[in-house]
Amino acid sequence: MTSWPGGACPSCGEEVPANVIRCRSCSTILNEDLIEPPAIVIPEYRPLPEVTPCPSAQTRGLYLLCPVCDRELRINNKYRDQNVRCNHCEASFLLDLAQPMIELQSFIADCPHCKKELSAAPKYLNKKVECKFCSEPLLFNDTNEQK
Numbered sequence: 001m002t003s004w005p006g007g008a009c010p011s012c013g014e015e016v017p018a019n020v021i022r023c024r025s026c027s028t029i030l031n032e033d034l035i036e037p038p039a040i041v042i043p044e045y046r047p048l049p050e051v052t053p054c055p056s057a058q059t060r061g062l063y064l065l066c067p068v069c070d071r072e073l074r075i076n077n078k079y080r081d082q083n084v085r086c087n088h089c090e091a092s093f094l095l096d097l098a099q100p101m102i103e104l105q106s107f108i109a110d111c112p113h114c115k116k117e118l119s120a121a122p123k124y125l126n127k128k129v130e131c132k133f134c135s136e137p138l139l140f141n142d143t144n145e146q147k
Helices: none
Strands: 056-065 072-076 083-085 092-094 103-110 117-120 128-130 137-141
Antiparallel strands (some): 103 117
């Protein structure tokens, strides 16, 4: 911060000595650094939108294609990582979704709002979606992912 060097007052023109804060005649502040900043402007109040909770719809089963006959199978989650048998061709295989031969089609869950059965593609897992029956939001979670 520099002090007033002395000279004529910028407002009234009167001669003011060095190191003075205000002009003796008009009381103008002579040092720009001492001028108060404008008053703080308080922004307008805008309430935030309500955040609706998003309940989880836990998967209870899945649809996949039989690795032998390519027909669609509906299998409960309790049979994951176990040997299962196709209803159509009687072929037996290990239900491990990490295997490339298992072609997952969709997951099955119940809507936590209307309790109707939903089927969703794997790309919708862990994403906020809307129930096609009641249009309420839900988060489609795979129960076996936490294990």
